Amino acid sequence: MRLSKIKLNGFKSFVEPTTLHFPSNRVGVVGPNGCGKSNVIDAVRWVMGEISAKNLRGGAMIDVIFNGSGTRKPADEAAVELIFSHANLPQFPDLSEISVKREINRNAQSTYYLNGIKCRRKDIMDLFLGTGLGPKSYAIIEQGMISRMIEAKPEELRLFLEEAAGIAKYKERRKETEQKMQQTRDNLARLNELQQELQKQLDKLQKQAKEAERFQQLKVTEQRLKAELLAMKWLAQDTIVQEKQHFIQQYAEKLQDDLLALDQLEDEHQQQRERRQQAQQHLEVVQEKYHHLQREISRLEQAIEHGNERHEQLRWDIEQAEETRAKTQQELQQDEEQVDDLIKKIENSSRQLSQYQAAEEQAESVLQQAETAWQIWQQQWDAFNERAQEPTRRAEVQRTHLQHLEQRLEQHRQRLQKVEAERQQIDTAGVQTALAALEAEIGEIQHAQHAAEQALLNYQNEVNVLRENIQTQSAKHHHDNTQVQRLTGLLSSLEALQNAALDRQNSDLSAWLSVNRLDNAPRLTQRLQVATGWERAVELVLGDRLQALCVQTLEEWQNALNTPPQGDLVLLSAQNNPALLPNSATLPLTPLSDKIKSPVELTDVLAGVWTAADLAEAQRYRSQLAAHESIVTAQGIWLGRNWLHSRQVVDPKASILAREREINQLAQQLTQLDQQVLTQTQALEQQRGQLRDNEALRDETQRQVNELQQQLSQIRSQHGGRQARLEHLHAQSQRLHEEKEELLQYIAEEGEELMHTRDTLHLALAEMEQFADERDQLTQQRQQLQEAVLQARQQHQQIKGECHQIDVQLQTFKTEQIRVDQAISRLETRIEELTDQLHDLQHTLRRQVDPLGTLTQELENYQEQHAQLEEQLTQARQTITHLDQHIEEYEIKRRQLSANTLELRNQLEQAKMEAQSSEVRRQTFAEQLAEIRLPLTEETTDLAKNTEPQSPELTTELGEILENISVEPKEQFYTPSAIVLLSQLPEHADEESWQAQIDAVARKLDRIGSVNLAALNEFSEQEARKHYLDTQSADLESALDMLTNAINKIDRETRQRFKATLETVNQNMQLMFPRLFGGGEARLELVGDDLLKAGVTIMARPPGKRNSTIHLLSGGEKALTAIALVFGIFELNPAPFCMLDEVDAPLDDTNVGRFCALVSSMSERLQFIFITHNKITMEIADQLIGVTQQELGVSRPVSVDIATAVDMVA
Structure with a gap:
């Protein structure tokens, strides 16, 4: 990848759209001072993500925008675009050209573009990570950077090596990882706080939910028990009706026959009793013999069975012992063979170890001799350097120091003029006035916000109190409504029974009473008051x-x-x-x-x-x-002189008068409860209306608080900006004042130092001598001694390693021999134990065989006798059973026939009344069951699927259940019938126990009191949220572990790469430094032991000087050393291009020539763009770009191809 073009528009002095072409590997940028040459370097650094205005020679980032001139207005924005050819980047494998662009406007808003697509600064930084490019890379060396690099702190110098090693991206990723870890820890802390708060709510809701769930379960249980109790009552009444009807039909027919047969039954009964007594005596005699013989047989069978089991166990134990002994003997033989093999291996390894130990001692002696010779030569070399280099070093130091002092004096004078001008432009009065106004406005808003927050808190407290009151009142209202419904149902049942008992259901009679206006006449039962009992x-x-x-x-x-x-x-x-x-x-x-x-x-x-x-x-x-x-x-027995009338009822509630009293009491209770429920309903509606009003006021107050908070945030933001601006102005003024005083002091001190340096330089030049022959002889000896030491060290290490391997192998054989010997000893002991155990088992087996035959013979005799007695016992029992059946039949007939005729008539009348009352009660219980709704459970569904209906009622009920099977059972309810409920009841269920259970459940409900029924749904929602937060917490902890592992991996790779880079750069510097200095040496050393944090310092020794730190070198020596370092880094990890901004300024012509020769050789594989005033440097350029300012304040380029120009001249 190489830089092919730079496009500038509005950037600093390049106000017009300008394109700079870089077609070759050596391009020089030339021009007079102040024409804008260095702006090209600033443009490249700025596009690559520089965010420090100071590094761009400005006070703020918007200073890079053209600020106008005498004839031009300021530009609104600045833009720079870099175009790279032959990119070959892994992010864009298919593109041969990459474009990176940055724009900025007067609002200091920067925008980045990658291939014309808007992107982030981080994307640009990631693009160049590891390539040597970037805002702080070693590929861009500007004015003053050479001196800053060479005098940098160890930590700062380390950054250049990290960029060269390509671990800058690792550090960036590590930094991002640590930020993510801190964010994760913060999130985890907030999540833990939220979990704790949610857990408190869950604990409270769980308690309420358990109470609500228990309340609902108890209510369902109460409904189920009531339904089952009604079903049992229905069954009892149905049984009574059937029994009474059967009794009425059959008893009259049998009465006369039973009286005639009573006397005959008594005689036959007495005869059967005498025959049974004789049979019972015979049975007892046979039974005693039978039981005795049965006990003897059981004893013999147990003895024989135990003997057989013992015999089989002994045989199995003998087989197991023999098998174990054979396996143990086989293992013993294998271990003995392994011991013999190990003894042979130990003898061979011992002989080899002795031979290698002798060779190791001889190699170590040779190494010590070579190292001693090297140390002697090093002492001679140090003494020579100390003698030969001192005069030259002093002269060079003073010459460089003299040049540096003259430059610094001129820079200090120029800076002093600029500082004075900047101080006069600072004005803080307007900023302070704006700050005062903002502070007053903040105070007013804070006061209003505090008042609104206090009102919001009061409204919220009132809402919470009202919600708790409504919840309590709702629970009480629900309880009272339930009581009203229960009492209403009970009252309806009692009134139905009472109407049936008073014959109010006779339609003809009711019509006659209505016609004669007697339908509202009171009944005697309603007006009668009877003493209790x-x-x-x-x-x-x-x-x-x-x-x-x-x-x-x-x-x-x-x-x-x-x-x-x-x-x-x-x-x-x-x-x-x-x-x-x-x-x-x-x-x-x-x-x-x-x-x-x-x-x-x-x-x-x-x-x-x-x-x-x-x-x-x-x-x-x-x-x-x-x-x-x-x-x-009082018990209901009425008698006269010659008659008796008795009426006994099973259910005390069947009494008409008792039922009437209960009806009156229930009506009074219902009246009171209805009034109480009405009062509660009115109170609830009033509280709910008050709650809605308070919630509306609370929401309105919350909105006001939010608006005040937004206003306060905006004004505080403005205040913070003004405050920062004021502090910046104060700090800038103070800094300029201190800088002015410091500059005046520097100018005075450096003038005196300048005169002293000139005197010292003249003295050092007079003392210089030449030591060339002695230097060549010592250099030749060094090469020979280094080769001898290296060869002796390699041979010693090789022999030592082989000796260690043989020693380890010998110890392994010995350890294995000890282990096998111990195993042999254990196996021999085990074989002896197994042999003794086998002998004991065989002896026990022989003694076990004899007694079994005698026991078997005795058992057979007893079994024959047992069969005979069993036959006799069966015959005796059958005789008694037959007699008992006859006696029982006679007894039943006798009791039935003993009834009194008068009692029969009374019972017959009572049966008719009870049948009618039971029919009414049965119908009432069925109606009450129809009002009950029970949840459809899996048990009920299975019953509906698997039950064969025995009646039309059961068929209808099962059909209703089966219709709901496709839906979740817990969401369905059905109306139970007595038949279905009775089919689910246990066999011994009774009304008394069921009523006791209902009373127990009612007491439990009363103890529970008011219940928050919404707590179940709230608990489920909060529990789901808690589960989600727990999952998030586990994910965050897992993320922390993953990030920690990532950091550890980054640290390992960073150490490895940094160490390898340091060693390689050291080697490259040792090659570059003599080429630039004509001799000498330089190296990098670590400051600290931790490869992750250790700083780096440069140790340089120019020709003829002793070891010295970089700070004791002259300015030119520092510049050459820094160039050697930079080019050494380039040899390791070449950046796509290298930009040099007047790095040859402090060098003399000789050193400039060496510098140019090095650049020319490296340009074969690297692209160099250098800014220079030196003619020698200009001569190596393939292309020169001249920057001019024909129009003041506006830079324009002029490009010249050197090869083309030479051809034109020729």
Whole structure:
């Protein structure tokens, strides 16, 4: 790749579009001082990404734009484009020409282009990384850079070697990697903080979610248990209905036959009992013999089985022991053969080691002799140099120092004039006024922002409090609504039962009551108040009168009764009837009327009815009763002198009066709960409205805070810019003042030093002598001694390496021999142990065979006896079983036939009432089940798929379930039926235990209290976010590990490349330095041990001088040394071109000639573009580009091809 063109437009003094062509490898740029030659170097550096205005000889980056002249206006922008031919870059393998362009405008906005495509500065930097090109590369050597390079600090000089080694891109990548690592660590820290905060929220939400989930599970469990309890109640009522109907149909038919057969059954029963007693005695005798013989047989079988198992185990152990011993003997034989082989190898290696150790001692002696001879020569050479070089060095130093002092004096005077002019142009008053105004505006905005943030905080706190209150009230409102629904369902069920019990479902009767305006008349049940515990007795005595309608008088309904309705109709008058039957005064009992409070007159109905605490007390007074009198107990037993009526119900809730009391209590509770729910609803709506208002105010305040923050940021940005500008002006003024004082001091000091240097130079020139012959003789001796030392060192290293290899091999053989000997010892011990074990097993096996025959014979005898007894035992058991069956049959028949006829009639009547009540309850339970919705689970789905329907109801239910199978079960619900629920219940399920479970679940729900049901979704969302953040954290940690590994890899490659580069550049300098100086030597040395950070310093020794640091050399010597370094770097890693800006200025004609010869030789493979005033340097150029300023302040090029010009002259 070579530079073929530079296009400039508006860059510094090149105001017009200008193209500079570089067709050859040696192009010289010439012209008078100040014409703009160095602007060409600045243009190349600027395009390659230079961002320091100081390095471009300006105060700000916009200084590169043409600033106008006496006849021209300033340019608006500047542009420079570099065109490279024969690029061959890996980024653009198909392009032979690459264009790099940079533009800048008056707003200091730079734009880069690569092949006409807009790109970043980083892309340009990456393009030239490793090529030797760049804003700070060794390929561009401008004015003063030679002295800066040679006097640079070790760390700065290292940068040139890094660019040459091509590790600048590695350092850039390492820097980027470290920045990414820091960004990753910052992100990880922020992520950890976010994770911690999110974990706190998750902990709180998890607790709430668990409570909500537990609440929902308990609610589902409660619904399921209620449904199952209703199903069990439905089944109980259905069973009662079926049983009662069957009982009513069959009992009357069998009653007469059972009474006639009762006496005959008693006689037959007694005979069967006597025969069974005899059979039982015989069975016990046979059973005892049978059990004894069975125990003996079990004992013998166990003994024989244990003997057989022991015999097989011993045989298997013997086989295993023999096999193990054979394998061990084989391994022992192999190890003994391996020991013999190792002994032979150890003997051979020992002999070889002795021979090589003797050779190593001889080679080491030869090496020591050669090194001693070299040290003696080095001492002679140092002494010669010290004598011969001192006068020349002093003269050269003083001559160079004299030239340098004269140049510096002139530069200081020019700089002093420029500093004074710059100080007069600085003005800070306007900037300070603008700063004061901005600070006042910042204070006002900060005050307003603080007030808005405080208001925002207050609104947010109010919103949070309202949300918590709404959440609490919502939970309480939900709980109370649930209670209302539960109580409403229960009240509806009880009212349905009550209506059925009071015959309100009779349509004919209801129509007749409606026509006669009695449909709203109160029932006796609704007005009656009964003492606690006496409901059953009152229901028994009043009977159908509990359904009575309460009216004022019976006479007013006489006409309506001319057409009575179908069904039972009872009317009770509220008027008192004086014609009452008196109670007997002789009985010390309480009349039933004292247990009742009623608005209607019941005296005639209850006349003569007494109460007793229990049946025993009633029996005592039964004989004293009059014909119209009777006694009733609290247990529901009603008896007269010659009759008894009992009504017992399974369900206490079947009582009409108890049910009426429960209905009244539930209605009162529902009224209170409805009022409470209404109040809660109004309060919730009010709080929600207040929440919406506060949220609107909060959002508005947040918007104001954001706007104030944006205003504050903008003004602070302006303030920061003005403040930076003011500080820059103050710093610039102070710097110029200090620089002025420093320049005045330098001018005075350097004038005195100039006079002293001239005197010293005259003295040094008088002392110079020649030492040429002695130098040649010592140089010849050095070559011979170096070759001898190198040959002796190589031979010693070779013998030493071979000796070490044999010693390692010998130690390996010895270690292997020890290991095999130990293995042989272990194997011999193992063989002895296996032999002893084998003998013991064989002896045990022989003793085990004899006892088994005797045990087998004895077992066969016992088994024959066992079979005979088993047959006898079976016969005896069959006899007893047959007798027991007959006895049980007789007993059942006898109990059935013992029933009392009167009791039968009472039970028959009770069965009819209970059948009707059970039918109502069964229907009520079915209706309540229809209101319940249960989740569709996998268990229910499997049941629906695998169950064969036994009824139409089950078929319908299973069909509904199967329709939802295609959807997720957890998202589906179904209405259960009693049949499906009963099919899922365990066999021993009962209502009492299910009610206990429901009560337990209700208590758990009460203990949970108010629950945030939205916590489940919030927890799932936050948990997913937490999982995402955990994944991001793991990715960041993985990225850190990956970046750390990348840095380690970069460091390893950097060390290797830098070390190799340093060695190669040292070799190249040792070749370049004598060509430029006519002798002498120079080298680079590391300052520090770490190859990643160690600086680099130059040690140079021109001809005739002793070892010295670079700082003691003259200006010309420093320049030549720097040129030797740069060209040494070019030999290692040639850049596409090299630009030299008056580097030959401090050189005399002799050294300029050597410099030109070196450039000419290197130009065969490199492109040189040099700016010079030296005629000798101009002569080597193939093309000269002249820069002129015919128009002041505007540069124009003039190109001359030297070869063409010579041809024209010729």
